[in-house]
Amino acid sequence: MKLTFEKSNLINAINIVSKAVSSKSTLPILECILIDASTDEIKMIANDLELGIETKVAGTITERGKTAVPSKLFGEIIRKLPDSDVEISTDSANNMMIVCENANFKIPANPADEFSYLPYIEKDKYICLSQFTLKELIRQTIFSISANDNNKLMTGELFEINENMLRVVSLDGHRISIRKIKLNDSYEKKNVVVPGKTLNEISRILTGDNEKEVFLFFGENNIMFEFDDTKVVSRLIEGEYFNIDRMLSSDYTTKISLNKKRLLDCIERSMLLIRENDRKPIIMNITDDMALSMNSTFGTMNERIEIEKEGKDIMIGFNPKFFVDALKVIDDEEVTLYLINSKAPCFIRDDNEEYVYLILPVNFNNAG
Amino acid sequence: MKLTFEKSNLINAINIVSKAVSSKSTLPILECILIDASTDEIKMIANDLELGIETKVAGTITERGKTAVPSKLFGEIIRKLPDSDVEISTDSANNMMIVCENANFKIPANPADEFSYLPYIEKDKYICLSQFTLKELIRQTIFSISANDNNKLMTGELFEINENMLRVVSLDGHRISIRKIKLNDSYEKKNVVVPGKTLNEISRILTGDNEKEVFLFFGENNIMFEFDDTKVVSRLIEGEYFNIDRMLSSDYTTKISLNKKRLLDCIERSMLLIRENDRKPIIMNITDDMALSMNSTFGTMNERIEIEKEGKDIMIGFNPKFFVDALKVIDDEEVTLYLINSKAPCFIRDDNEEYVYLILPVNFNNAG
Numbered sequence: 001m002k003l004t005f006e007k008s009n010l011i012n013a014i015n016i017v018s019k020a021v022s023s024k025s026t027l028p029i030l031e032c033i034l035i036d037a038s039t040d041e042i043k044m045i046a047n048d049l050e051l052g053i054e055t056k057v058a059g060t061i062t063e064r065g066k067t068a069v070p071s072k073l074f075g076e077i078i079r080k081l082p083d084s085d086v087e088i089s090t091d092s093a094n095n096m097m098i099v100c101e102n103a104n105f106k107i108p109a110n111p112a113d114e115f116s117y118l119p120y121i122e123k124d125k126y127i128c129l130s131q132f133t134l135k136e137l138i139r140q141t142i143f144s145i146s147a148n149d150n151n152k153l154m155t156g157e158l159f160e161i162n163e164n165m166l167r168v169v170s171l172d173g174h175r176i177s178i179r180k181i182k183l184n185d186s187y188e189k190k191n192v193v194v195p196g197k198t199l200n201e202i203s204r205i206l207t208g209d210n211e212k213e214v215f216l217f218f219g220e221n222n223i224m225f226e227f228d229d230t231k232v233v234s235r236l237i238e239g240e241y242f243n244i245d246r247m248l249s250s251d252y253t254t255k256i257s258l259n260k261k262r263l264l265d266c267i268e269r270s271m272l273l274i275r276e277n278d279r280k281p282i283i284m285n286i287t288d289d290m291a292l293s294m295n296s297t298f299g300t301m302n303e304r305i306e307i308e309k310e311g312k313d314i315m316i317g318f319n320p321k322f323f324v325d326a327l328k329v330i331d332d333e334e335v336t337l338y339l340i341n342s343k344a345p346c347f348i349r350d351d352n353e354e355y356v357y358l359i360l361p362v363n364f365n366n367a368g
Numbered sequence: 369m370k371l372t373f374e375k376s377n378l379i380n381a382i383n384i385v386s387k388a389v390s391s392k393s394t395l396p397i398l399e400c401i402l403i404d405a406s407t408d409e410i411k412m413i414a415n416d417l418e419l420g421i422e423t424k425v426a427g428t429i430t431e432r433g434k435t436a437v438p439s440k441l442f443g444e445i446i447r448k449l450p451d452s453d454v455e456i457s458t459d460s461a462n463n464m465m466i467v468c469e470n471a472n473f474k475i476p477a478n479p480a481d482e483f484s485y486l487p488y489i490e491k492d493k494y495i496c497l498s499q500f501t502l503k504e505l506i507r508q509t510i511f512s513i514s515a516n517d518n519n520k521l522m523t524g525e526l527f528e529i530n531e532n533m534l535r536v537v538s539l540d541g542h543r544i545s546i547r548k549i550k551l552n553d554s555y556e557k558k559n560v561v562v563p564g565k566t567l568n569e570i571s572r573i574l575t576g577d578n579e580k581e582v583f584l585f586f587g588e589n590n591i592m593f594e595f596d597d598t599k600v601v602s603r604l605i606e607g608e609y610f611n612i613d614r615m616l617s618s619d620y621t622t623k624i625s626l627n628k629k630r631l632l633d634c635i636e637r638s639m640l641l642i643r644e645n646d647r648k649p650i651i652m653n654i655t656d657d658m659a660l661s662m663n664s665t666f667g668t669m670n671e672r673i674e675i676e677k678e679g680k681d682i683m684i685g686f687n688p689k690f691f692v693d694a695l696k697v698i699d700d701e702e703v704t705l706y707l708i709n710s711k712a713p714c715f716i717r718d719d720n721e722e723y724v725y726l727i728l729p730v731n732f733n734n735a736g
Contacts, residue, residue, distance in 0.1 A: 073640065073666060080637045103637060107667030269448045269471060272441065298441060299475030 001065025002089040003037055005057065007078065007100070010086055013044045013057040014075045016230055019201040020046040020053040021071040032068035034115045035088070037061050045117065046071065051198050052118040053205075056229040063089070066112040069096050077105050118233045121219040127161055127187050131227060132210040137168045138203040140179050140329040140355065144322075145196040146172040156193040156237040158244075159216070163187070169244055170196075175322050176244060176358040190218055193241050198223075198234035205230065248356065252338035252347070254311040256286060260335045263290075264327040266303045267320045270294035273301055274320075281317035281362045286339075294320070316342045317364035326357035369433025370457040371405055373425065375446065375468070378454055381412045381425040382443045384598055387569040388414040388421040389439040400436035402483045403456070405429050413485065414439065419566050420486040421573075424597040431457070434480040437464050445473050486601045489587040495529055495555050499595055500578040505536045506571040508547050508697040508723065512690075513564040514540040524561040524605040526612075527584070531555070537612055538564075543690050544612060544726040558586055561609050566591075566602035573598065616724065620706035620715070622679040624654060628703045631658075632695040634671045635688045638662035641669055642688075649685035649730045654707075662688070684710045685732035694725035 014033065022030040025048070034045040042061065045054045067090045074096075078086065081100040089097045090109060098105040138157075146154035151173075158169040163186045168179050202225055206214065214227040225232040267282055273296040274280045285291040286309065293302040316339060326348055327335065338347040348357040382401065390398040393416070402413040410429065413422045435458045442464075446454065449468040457465045458477060466473040506525075514522035519541075526537040531554045536547045570593055574582065582595035593600040635650055641664040642648045653659040654677065661670040684707060694716055695703065706715040716725040 076640045077637070080633070080640060082633070102673070103634065103669070103671045105637075105641075105667060105669050107641075265448070265450070266471065269445070269473075272444045272448060273473075273475075299473060301471070301473050303471045305470070 002063035003059050003061055004085055004087050005059040007083055007086050009058050010078050013055050016055045016205050017044045017046040017053045018071050020048055020051045022048040029110055029114045031070055032110055033071045034068045036066040037064055038066050047116050050235055052233045054118055054231045068110040068112050068115045119222055121217050121222055121224045123217050125218040127216050128213055130210050131206045131212045131214050132208050134214050135203050135206045135208045137179050138199045141168050141170045141177040143325045144172050144175050144177040145170045152237055153239050153241055156195045158241045159192050161187050161190040174360050178356040180354050193237040194223055202232055252340055254314045254339040256307045256309045257334050257336045258307040260327055262305050266292050267323050270301050271320050273298045281364045282320040283317045283364055285315045287313045314339050316361050318361055322359045370431035371427050371429055373427040373454050375451055375454050377426050378446050381423050384423045384573050385412045385414040385421045386439050388416055388419045390416040397478055397482045399438055400478055401439045402436045404434040405432055406434050415484050418603055420601045422486055422599045436478040436480050436483045487590055489585050489590055489592045491585050493586040494583050496581050496583050498578050499574045499580045499582050500576050502582050503571050503574045503576045505547050506567045509536050509538045509545040510567055511693040512540050512543050512545040513538045520605055521607050524563045526609045527560050529555050529558040542728050546724040548722050561605040562591055570600055620708055622682045622707040624675045624677045625702050625704045626675040628695055630673050634660050635691050638669050639688050641666045649732045650688040651685045651732055653683045655681045682707050684729050686729055690727045
């Protein structure tokens, strides 16, 4: 194999596929990137068996071939080379030679035949949306998946397609995040649960370009994201997702609207008084205004915020982090909170329910 | 006590003095900042007993007083407040109240009388230089102090004043870094060894302004840096510093000049093939050009660089990190290396010896 690349093309491709490289594996081949120039195009592939990424790289093929090279070292070397053309070749002893101007590297590679290619996925069931929209949907929901593996379904996000509506849902037992958007076309009904890790990596690769599209193809056990010159294939999480519609309610006894930034800043300030593992709630006392207070071993904080209110006065406590997470991804200047009582969930939602954030309250001592 | 500040003035002062706050101490008072408004001016002081910093803060005194407040929490709260005036007051139970717009904090403080003020230093022995120069001198030498406490003197830097010359020296047993500058005035002879930690913190506080001065006052066991509205006092390291002039030699059998950036880039690339604790040397084979090579379990690298040479051919090995550290702080485009043989130190120095970097070679296997 003998290939020539512009350094920047090579770096770009490495950055994309390295998202699917195992960082610590007992199988050295899983720490490798496959460079496949066995046909007329050059592809780079990484596959940790949960997530696989394949991308095309522009370059010149002087001699066809393929090889699997350790991702980390290969990436570090290429990044440190002079900004010039890079020549990559292999010898019969499975070494890879890298030449750029006067610099010569020789590093051990692995035989390509040990490498697992991406699984094949039929392209009959799919949806299409802009890269920007997908990236936003992920950002606005990913924080409320569960980090804990006890319930596998909670570590992923539900993608629910119903005609021209796509709803993305995540929940961790204390809160639910829901974003809904209209697609340009109508598609077959489909529910899949995509691993959170996949979505995190996808969102790092997506350019966030509003003009560029991304296709989601649904296989039996896999999902494939296809965009630009890149394919990302991930296993789906098996099982029936939670019936969230049963948990959503439009009843309320108190409805308040207030400035989002003021609320966010205030809650973030209150969190300065808590340390990790400390579960002090932020108390909201809603009367004609909202009086927020925090009381911990490190001190006390209280602050008043103007609100517009309909309904009853209420005093309720929350894990402040859950409020901060939701408020951070809401772009509206004003937010509206719907409350029932101090034991029932609070809903933050807009009029069209394009977003719904449900947060369970916590018990607190009134005397605190 | 009752004081009012502009938030930005307060943050600036906290950023300066907090460099002298113990991060982990058994004495809570060492984690505090003293706010002293017992006279007509407001001072903030921190003192971990090795290093002490005092700075003036602009603000309004409504009621005089002083208090010691936990540095970390106080700083975090002030930074998170709205950009507005901040009112700070204390009550009789040693609490500090912080009020800014609608936000109210109450945190426990400590009685001011537990706090240690900075030691007094006579101002008769001193030198003066620009903040920029001092910051540069530190940056260009600090990397070769020893992290290891076995020899206390190696953890500091020698400041040697001789008439209008200041020489700053650091060494760790494998290398020596020397920078020499001309002062604007002549001063009394003086040798002091300043702790590396002090110099690191000082260099973070100095603005690096060429127009602004910094005074160094020399006490019996302490040094005081005075600049802007700030005083930094540090203990000196006791003992006689190494006689470095005996280690410096102007003899050489090989002298080469080459492009600094090319050499630096090449050595940095070679370091990709070594991991921590791996002591593989970079081998320089100097003939009509310089052939650099690295050979490790991760692969091999070689690269040729054009040089101008006087004297004999030589092959010599170095710890690549030592070369990188020195080359990074040399601003010249071309550097000159002076060599004697493969067991004698290499000198990197300019014609006026404004900088001298001595690096000991390492043994290597020719067959490698």
